[in-house]
Amino acid sequence: MTVTIARQGEIAVVTVDNPPVNALSQALRQGLWDAVGTLDADPEVRAVVLICAGRTFIAGADVTEFGKPPQPPHLPDLVDRIEGAAKPWVAAIHGSALGGGFEVAMGCRFRVALPDASVGLPEVTLGIVPGASGTVRTPRLAGAELAVELVTSGRPMRAQKAAVSGLIDAVVTGDLLDGAVGFAREALTRPLPAPVSARPVAAPDAAFWAEKEKSVTKAAKGAAAPLRALDCLRKAVEAPFPEAMAYERATFLELRGSDQAAALRHVFFAERTAPRPAALRAVDPLPLRRAAVIGGGTMGAGIAAALRGAGLPVVLVERDDDAVARGIANLRGIFDGAVRRGRLGTAQAEELVSGVTATTDYAALADVDLVIEAVFEEIGVKQAVFEQLGRVCRADAVLATNTSYLDPRKIAAGVPGSERFIGLHFFSPANVMKLLEIVPVPETSEQVLATGFALARLLKKIPVRAGICEGFIGNRILKRYRAAAEALVRQGVAIAEIDAAMRAYGFAMGPFEAQDLGGLDIAYLQREGARAAGQDVPETLGDILVRAGRKGQKTGGGWYDYVPGDRKPQPSSTVTGLLAGQIAPVATMERNAIAAHLVAEMAAEGQAILTEAIAQLPADIDLVEIHGYGFPRWRGGPMFATGIRG
Numbered sequence: 001m002t003v004t005i006a007r008q009g010e011i012a013v014v015t016v017d018n019p020p021v022n023a024l025s026q027a028l029r030q031g032l033w034d035a036v037g038t039l040d041a042d043p044e045v046r047a048v049v050l051i052c053a054g055r056t057f058i059a060g061a062d063v064t065e066f067g068k069p070p071q072p073p074h075l076p077d078l079v080d081r082i083e084g085a086a087k088p089w090v091a092a093i094h095g096s097a098l099g100g101g102f103e104v105a106m107g108c109r110f111r112v113a114l115p116d117a118s119v120g121l122p123e124v125t126l127g128i129v130p131g132a133s134g135t136v137r138t139p140r141l142a143g144a145e146l147a148v149e150l151v152t153s154g155r156p157m158r159a160q161k162a163a164v165s166g167l168i169d170a171v172v173t174g175d176l177l178d179g180a181v182g183f184a185r186e187a188l189t190r191p192l193p194a195p196v197s198a199r200p201v202a203a204p205d206a207a208f209w210a211e212k213e214k215s216v217t218k219a220a221k222g223a224a225a226p227l228r229a230l231d232c233l234r235k236a237v238e239a240p241f242p243e244a245m246a247y248e249r250a251t252f253l254e255l256r257g258s259d260q261a262a263a264l265r266h267v268f269f270a271e272r273t274a275p276r277p278a279a280l281r282a283v284d285p286l287p288l289r290r291a292a293v294i295g296g297g298t299m300g301a302g303i304a305a306a307l308r309g310a311g312l313p314v315v316l317v318e319r320d321d322d323a324v325a326r327g328i329a330n331l332r333g334i335f336d337g338a339v340r341r342g343r344l345g346t347a348q349a350e351e352l353v354s355g356v357t358a359t360t361d362y363a364a365l366a367d368v369d370l371v372i373e374a375v376f377e378e379i380g381v382k383q384a385v386f387e388q389l390g391r392v393c394r395a396d397a398v399l400a401t402n403t404s405y406l407d408p409r410k411i412a413a414g415v416p417g418s419e420r421f422i423g424l425h426f427f428s429p430a431n432v433m434k435l436l437e438i439v440p441v442p443e444t445s446e447q448v449l450a451t452g453f454a455l456a457r458l459l460k461k462i463p464v465r466a467g468i469c470e471g472f473i474g475n476r477i478l479k480r481y482r483a484a485a486e487a488l489v490r491q492g493v494a495i496a497e498i499d500a501a502m503r504a505y506g507f508a509m510g511p512f513e514a515q516d517l518g519g520l521d522i523a524y525l526q527r528e529g530a531r532a533a534g535q536d537v538p539e540t541l542g543d544i545l546v547r548a549g550r551k552g553q554k555t556g557g558g559w560y561d562y563v564p565g566d567r568k569p570q571p572s573s574t575v576t577g578l579l580a581g582q583i584a585p586v587a588t589m590e591r592n593a594i595a596a597h598l599v600a601e602m603a604a605e606g607q608a609i610l611t612e613a614i615a616q617l618p619a620d621i622d623l624v625e626i627h628g629y630g631f632p633r634w635r636g637g638p639m640f641a642t643g644i645r646g
């Protein structure tokens with residue numbers, strides 16, 4: 001039974017139980033529809049509490065039903081029916097009331113929530129707009145300004161703030177059901193407020209909408225839904241309720257069938273599947289209580305910050321006292337930045353830093369459960385670290401390398417107990433970037449692999465298993481992407497045109513601007529290393545620039561010139577001169593065609609990666625590109641965008 005009814009005197013309690021997240025499947029909608037009828041007909045019931053079993057209140061429409069024709073009862077009708085019920089309904093919220101779940105709550109006459117609950121309308125993150133009055137009822141509850149924030153960002157709001165803004169009526173502490181039943185009894189002693197649909201709403205002026213259009217367009221980065229949601233919100237405050245409802249519904253149905261919505265649904269499910277690979281479901285991870293990081297540079301400090309953020313005490317090992325001091329300074333820099341941006345309090349930042357023991361002494365690692373090595377990307381340096389770790393760490397401690405290009409098998413060679421060795425490839429800044437490539441060596445035990453995934457969940461990262469090859473999944477595709485972009489330059493396509501095409505596609509930066517920002521020298525040194533090792537690595541255009549001292553923004557120029565103090569790329573006549581002879585006469589290519597070609601190249605490399613079993617699923621490759629390389633989420637990733645699915 002998804003919906004059951006119980007009684008506490010004159011208050012009926014409707015309990016929804018539809019695991020895992022009480023999504024509004026057809027059966028649940030029907031159950032609630034029938035409950036309204038049953039309770040309206042019961043003369044002894046004076047009010048109704050709507051509460052959910054399990055981890056959360058109703059988390060929204062059932063996303064798995066989106067590909068199918070809608071079945072009655074439709075959600076907007078259900079919300080209207082609850083609102084029009086003869087007895088007032090009180091939504092009792094724990095966990096999250098999201099999307100259709102919050103719309104059901106807004107159909108109720110009252111909303112109460114536990115302090116750690118949140119409410120929100122995340123539909124735009126799925127490429128749609130709320131489809132059951134979210135854009136129409138929210139401004140009637142909390143005003144246009146807050147409704148715009150909630151609906152166009154898709155970000156949920158915690159109960160306390162929601163109570164202040166009028167989205168919910170009360171925050172209850174202690175037992176939610178008792179609190180909600182008590183609230184309902186109390187509410188019956190006073191005149192009822194108007195149903196939300198009947199409340200007045202002030203319509204802001206044209207300047208308000210113009211300003212919101214600007215800020216929403218900027219934040220949306222090419223995604224269509226946020227602007228369409230803004231449109232619905234304007235209609236909601238300027239037109240009568242039924243007209244606004246019809247407009248929202250039409251927009252919802254149109255967007256639900258859009259390519260962007262399909263792509264975003266794909267990413268939604270991929271992100272939920274990736275942290276728990278089916279093959280590891282039955283494997284218990286090792287406990288993670290204390291962690292260590294070797295190396296306090298940008299990457300090491302970022303990893304240490306991520307571990308601290310997840311509550312783990314951290315030992316940070318560096319090679320000498322100066323490096324220890326620099327490591328701590330790097331760590332402080334990260335937390336101070338979070339304080340400046342208002343994400344952390346000063347005391348919290350201090351507490352996070354004080355949970356790090358920085359030392360030069362490997363003996364401090366005797367009792368850690370996990371060590372992540374993040375030292376210089378040089379095989380000898382890394383092997384020396386693991387030689388020491390093999391001596392000092394517990395035999396069951398997980399030993400991980402954060403290499404991005406080296407062969408983890410070579411790093412693991414000679415480590416005693418190589419079943420506990422694993423590659424954990426973080427992306428910089430490691431405390432921010434969501435992607436974690438997990439790279440087992442052949443000896444890595446299933447339990448250690450499962451621990452890698454458990455770590456990702458703890459750090460709230462998206463883990464993707466990668467096989468061993470140069471660059472694993474992400475950097476291998478990056479190499480192909482850059483090579484394809486260089487090939488276009490050789491054919492005479494302007495560097496700035498290629499960057500503009502990829503920005504228009506949805507990337508924050510094109511391939512050449514991105515190299516200028518990150519530095520051209522890292523990939524150059526890697527190519528030089530391969531050449532020194534006897535590999536046949538053809539000369540790239542990037543090599544020519546680096547040899548001429550153009551390593552990117554840090555040297556005042558790379559693919560572009562930069563005016564000191566300004567990060568805006570300026571086309572460079574020096575570059576044209578340096579590359580003369582390598583480049584064909586000017587060729588024009590449509591921006592769409594440039595983007596389509598480069599994305600097809602990424603997907604072709606992805607296909608090779610799948611064939612070689614370096615990645616398990618096309619969706620894994622999409623996650624790598626979205627979370628590690630800025631591929632536009634609403635395109636679904638290079639595999640999805642080029643029709644490689646599964």
Ligand code: 3H9
Pocket residue numbers: 020021023055056059060061062063064075076096098099100101103122123126129130131132134269272273
């Ligand atoms: C909407 O409501 C449109 C309406 O305006 C209009 C309609 C007309 N449907 O995230 P988790 C599954 S749009 C189906 O790991 P947590 C998920 O795949 C919807 N399934 O849990 C996973 O399955 P499995 C707006 C869903 O505890 C399992 O539940 N709502 C849905 O970390 C656990 O998920 C949203 O966008 C769904 N709606 O977090 C809310 N949601 O175990 C999306 C989840 O087989 N959901 N599943 O892998 C969330 O944000 C989180 O699930 C939540 C719980 C915060 C609720």
